[in-house]
Amino acid sequence: MSRIGKIARRTFLIGSVAVVGGVAFGAWFVGRPAPNPLQPKDGEAAFNPFVMIDDKQITLFAPRAEMGQGVETTWAALIAEELDVTLDQVTVLHGPAAKAYYNSAMVGEGLPGKGYDNSEFSHWVGDKLGHLGKLFDLQLTGGSTSMKDGFERMREAGASARETLKEAAAKRLGVKRADLKTEKGAVIAPDGSRIAYTELAAEAAGLDPVTADLRDPGEWTLIGQNQPRTDIVAKTTGTATYGVDVRLPGMKFASVRMNPRLGAPMNGFDASAAHTMPGVEKVIDLGTGVAVVATNTWLAMQALEAIKFDWGEAPYPSETDAVFDTIARAFDDKPNSTMRDDGDVSVLPEGATEVTADYSLPYLAHATMEPMTATALLEEGKLTVWAPNQAPTIIAMKCADAAGLETDQVEVNTTYLGGGFGRRTEVDYAVYATRVAAEMPGTPVQVTWSREEDMTHDFYRPGAMARMRGAVKDGKAVLLDGKVAAQSCTFQAMTRITGLGGGGPDKVHVEGAFNQPYAIPNYRMAGHLAQLDVPVGFWRSVGNSFNGFFMESFIDEMAIAANRDPLEFRIELAEAEWAPAAGVLKAVAEMSDWKARKRPGRGLGVAMIYSFGTPVAEVIEVEEQDGMIRLTNAWIACDMGIALDPRNVEAQMFSGMVYGLSAAMFGEITFADGMVEQQNFPDYEALRIHTMPKVEVRVLETQDHLGGAGEPGTPPAAPALANAIFDLTGKRARRLPLMHDFNLFV
Amino acid sequence: MSKTLTINGKTHTVDLPGDVPLLWVLRDEVGLTGTKFGCGVAACGACTVQIDGEAVRSCQVPLEDVWGEVTTIEGHGTPDALSALQEAWITHQVAQCGYCQSGQIMQAAALLAQTPRPTDAQIDEAMSGNLCRCGTYPRIRAAIHDAANRMEG
Numbered sequence: 074m075s076r077i078g079k080i081a082r083r084t085f086l087i088g089s090v091a092v093v094g095g096v097a098f099g100a101w102f103v104g105r106p107a108p109n110p111l112q113p114k115d116g117e118a119a120f121n122p123f124v125m126i127d128d129k130q131i132t133l134f135a136p137r138a139e140m141g142q143g144v145e146t147t148w149a150a151l152i153a154e155e156l157d158v159t160l161d162q163v164t165v166l167h168g169p170a171a172k173a174y175y176n177s178a179m180v181g182e183g184l185p186g187k188g189y190d191n192s193e194f195s196h197w198v199g200d201k202l203g204h205l206g207k208l209f210d211l212q213l214t215g216g217s218t219s220m221k222d223g224f225e226r227m228r229e230a231g232a233s234a235r236e237t238l239k240e241a242a243a244k245r246l247g248v249k250r251a252d253l254k255t256e257k258g259a260v261i262a263p264d265g266s267r268i269a270y271t272e273l274a275a276e277a278a279g280l281d282p283v284t285a286d287l288r289d290p291g292e293w294t295l296i297g298q299n300q301p302r303t304d305i306v307a308k309t310t311g312t313a314t315y316g317v318d319v320r321l322p323g324m325k326f327a328s329v330r331m332n333p334r335l336g337a338p339m340n341g342f343d344a345s346a347a348h349t350m351p352g353v354e355k356v357i358d359l360g361t362g363v364a365v366v367a368t369n370t371w372l373a374m375q376a377l378e379a380i381k382f383d384w385g386e387a388p389y390p391s392e393t394d395a396v397f398d399t400i401a402r403a404f405d406d407k408p409n410s411t412m413r414d415d416g417d418v419s420v421l422p423e424g425a426t427e428v429t430a431d432y433s434l435p436y437l438a439h440a441t442m443e444p445m446t447a448t449a450l451l452e453e454g455k456l457t458v459w460a461p462n463q464a465p466t467i468i469a470m471k472c473a474d475a476a477g478l479e480t481d482q483v484e485v486n487t488t489y490l491g492g493g494f495g496r497r498t499e500v501d502y503a504v505y506a507t508r509v510a511a512e513m514p515g516t517p518v519q520v521t522w523s524r525e526e527d528m529t530h531d532f533y534r535p536g537a538m539a540r541m542r543g544a545v546k547d548g549k550a551v552l553l554d555g556k557v558a559a560q561s562c563t564f565q566a567m568t569r570i571t572g573l574g575g576g577g578p579d580k581v582h583v584e585g586a587f588n589q590p591y592a593i594p595n596y597r598m599a600g601h602l603a604q605l606d607v608p609v610g611f612w613r614s615v616g617n618s619f620n621g622f623f624m625e626s627f628i629d630e631m632a633i634a635a636n637r638d639p640l641e642f643r644i645e646l647a648e649a650e651w652a653p654a655a656g657v658l659k660a661v662a663e664m665s666d667w668k669a670r671k672r673p674g675r676g677l678g679v680a681m682i683y684s685f686g687t688p689v690a691e692v693i694e695v696e697e698q699d700g701m702i703r704l705t706n707a708w709i710a711c712d713m714g715i716a717l718d719p720r721n722v723e724a725q726m727f728s729g730m731v732y733g734l735s736a737a738m739f740g741e742i743t744f745a746d747g748m749v750e751q752q753n754f755p756d757y758e759a760l761r762i763h764t765m766p767k768v769e770v771r772v773l774e775t776q777d778h779l780g781g782a783g784e785p786g787t788p789p790a791a792p793a794l795a796n797a798i799f800d801l802t803g804k805r806a807r808r809l810p811l812m813h814d815f816n817l818f819v
Numbered sequence: 820m821s822k823t824l825t826i827n828g829k830t831h832t833v834d835l836p837g838d839v840p841l842l843w844v845l846r847d848e849v850g851l852t853g854t855k856f857g858c859g860v861a862a863c864g865a866c867t868v869q870i871d872g873e874a875v876r877s878c879q880v881p882l883e884d885v886w887g888e889v890t891t892i893e894g895h896g897t898p899d900a901l902s903a904l905q906e907a908w909i910t911h912q913v914a915q916c917g918y919c920q921s922g923q924i925m926q927a928a929a930l931l932a933q934t935p936r937p938t939d940a941q942i943d944e945a946m947s948g949n950l951c952r953c954g955t956y957p958r959i960r961a962a963i964h965d966a967a968n969r970m971e972g
């Protein structure tokens with residue numbers, strides 16, 4: 074291990090560079106530094122990524138998409154913890170698309186293990202493989218990876234900056250660096266006098282960067298504490314700039330209408346009426362649809378309404394039933410993966426009772442609050458894109474292609490995101506904006522989709538089916554044999570990004586099913602890939618969103634078949650496999666007062682799912698009121714290992730739960746004549762304030778690893794609700810959304 | 820048509836077809852981008868502003884029908900002069916992606932103006948048209964109750 078350790082140490086570089094009146098610090102991995110992303114402005118030297126100090130201010134860079142999850146604040150806090158600044162002393166910026174901002178945790182997630190049983194060593198290997206993220210230039214926000222990714226890198230950047238500033242002060246004062254302290258953005262001299270970092274910036278710029286050991290968790294003052302969000306004032310006063318808020322001199326507004334038969338060509342269109350409409354400046358043929366450029370967004374949308382289109386045929390079955398027939402046929406094919414195959418599921422253990430159930434879940438839209446949008450400006454040899462996005466380096470690559478430029482001729486500005494949920498890892502909206510801008514060189518154009526366009530042109534959460542077979546004996550689950558069928562969003566997305574399809578077993582397709590921390594001696598999970606061209610993508614919690622429902626609905630069915638309390642049944646199974654999973658279950662049992670709460674007219678359901686490194690248990694309570702089923706209370710417990718910002722973790726947990734509950738109750742995308750039927754929020758309802766249950770969150774920190782927060786709250790929501798409804802009505806929900814089979818309060 | 824609007828106490832004259840919704844006049848013509856577009860069909864509340872103190876969906880009000888003084892989030896309070904409601908919103912760290920929050924705040928402000936101490940049921944009634952895909956509802960409710968306390972002093 075020692076030799077490998079040395080290499081690892083050498084490959085870790087801290088850089089510092091002079092900038093006008095100041096200094097910049099960053100951390101780079103993998104031998105050679107990635108090209109410096111922050112382009113020097115006139116007279117400025119190039120500087121590197123994470124901390125920049127000049128004579129006026131301290132700027133921190135958090136190059137991850139801020140879509141509500143609080144990454145901007147937490148990344149800034151990680152730097153500030155070592156740098157010794159308070160968050161109100163600094164400005165936090167996203168920064169440009171850059172290789173140096175690759176996601177080191179993302180590729181590590183691709184390793185084959187179950188996750189919760191990883192040894193220290195395999196976690197370490199995961200980190201090393203994570204460097205492939207850089208090789209793929211993946212500056213991606215997703216997979217709940219930001220904290221794992223930034224946890225060490227950001228603190229190291231802060232520590233190096235601090236020690237280098239101290240070195241500059243030591244030189245100035247003629248004392249030893251070790252005799253100096255730092256506090257609130259200043260170096261404290263032995264006599265107690267203070268020199269602000271901003272005053273030392275120019276001197277620090279001339280020094281070799283100093284590395285330092287990271288502080289002991291016991292010394293942390295920011296990490297582990299609730300931080301006021303750095304974006305909170307802007308988002309409370311309407312002054313935060315989202316994608317739709319970009320305003321540039323001379324900017325035009327546009328909208329698009331693409332073939333509602335997704336991926337199909339356009340045979341023709343008649344825009345004669347549109348051309349004469351007020352404000353219309355240009356109608357652009359995009360091949361598979363049309364853009365209208367106008368003086369305001371609404372006039373552009375109105376003109377699109379007036380265009381007659383002749384759309385080509387969909388490359389997938391045109392009706393929902395036929396789409397699901399295709400998914401079901403995948404069960405007949407050889408499985409793509411069997412990621413778990415413990416014991417022997419072929420024989421029913423002596424004296425055991427067999428349980429079987431089939432489930433079916435719909436396609437789902439992301440429905441971010443801000444519809445898809447991007448702004449682009451093409452000038453001589455240069456493209457500038459402003460986009461709320463989760464993947465700036467992919468945008469740079471794809472928009473360069475669309476404009477006939479090289480990637481380094483593209484500047485990507487990432488605005489705040491009005492929700493992401495995975496939708497904005499795709500880049501279609503930015504490519505359309507680029508193609509429109511390419512028709513109007515020198516004029517910036519903002520392309521904003523209507524809600525209808527957004528809902529009917531998503532990369533959907535795949536529809537999914539499961540065939541579950543299990544067995545119980547003496548009050549325990551002794552066998553679980555599951556088969557899951559769905560399209561592969563991983564392979565489809567890889568094809569879109571790289572042009573090459575994926576191969577090998579798709580772990581994401583079965584995550585939440587094969588890797589659950591339950592001690593079931595005979596446990597097999599097979600994934601069957603449905604071959605279909607419906608566009609699918611990453612939807613908050615991805616495979617866990619459907620597999621979690623299959624697993625935790627079926628575990629509930631097994632508990633009932635075993636004549637057991639569903640919560641105790643789970644605690645026993647989890648306890649024998651991984652203590653933190655049992656811990657979150659025990660926590661919700663206590664929080665909800667599970668046993669004592671039961672009464673006629675009330676149903677309680679539980680689900681626990683381990684995803685993105687975090688076990689989360691949820692209990693949902695429903696009551697029958699005036700013949701309708703109403704959600705009354707919810708309890709969530711998660712185990713983060715370390716909760717970097719507990720109040721933010723709490724927000725992510727209930728946010729994730731709401732997203733899952735909304736889909737469970739109302740969410741479905743269906744097809745007719747090859748087109749998505751749902752158009753706008755009235756067809757795709759979500760939880761609202763009056764249907765939202767009261768919610769209580771408990772954040773535990775018992776496990777050894779840092780878990781993700783943005784997604785793990787979602788998967789348990791749907792099965793916990795379905796199990797609660799079973800408890801209330803005695804009827805199992807084996808398909809979603811629930812509104813079709815139950816009278817829900819809306 | 821040419822029409823003069825009073826928005827946040829200032830007058831603006833715009834020359835546009837009379838059916839252009841107020842939302843787009845604010846965002847694309849006047850340059851007040853705090854008011855958001857979410858659905859265009861009165862289903863989400865992201866576009867909520869006040870006309871003479873009444874909360875309205877600006878995506879549903881054609882320019883020609885604007886009947887009074889318009890207040891947007893920019894007129895409700897600013898980073899340097901936060902309203903009591905915005906202070907409560909910040910104390911409770913309500914916003915996540917934040918996209919719906921301008922509309923939530925303008926709706927809540929109208930509620931508190933009419934009902935200084937709203938019950939949970941009154942909050943449900945007033946706020947149910949304002950969608951939040953991030954699910955910030957528990958904190959919205961807490962912030963409204965808190966603001967009611969602050970405003971009573």
Ligand code: FES
Pocket residue numbers: 855856857858859860861862863864865866867876877878879
């Ligand atoms: S945009 Fe007006 S209610 Fe949604």
Ligand code: FES
Pocket residue numbers: 141442491492914915916917918919920950951952953954955
């Ligand atoms: S905070 Fe994101 S939609 Fe409400």
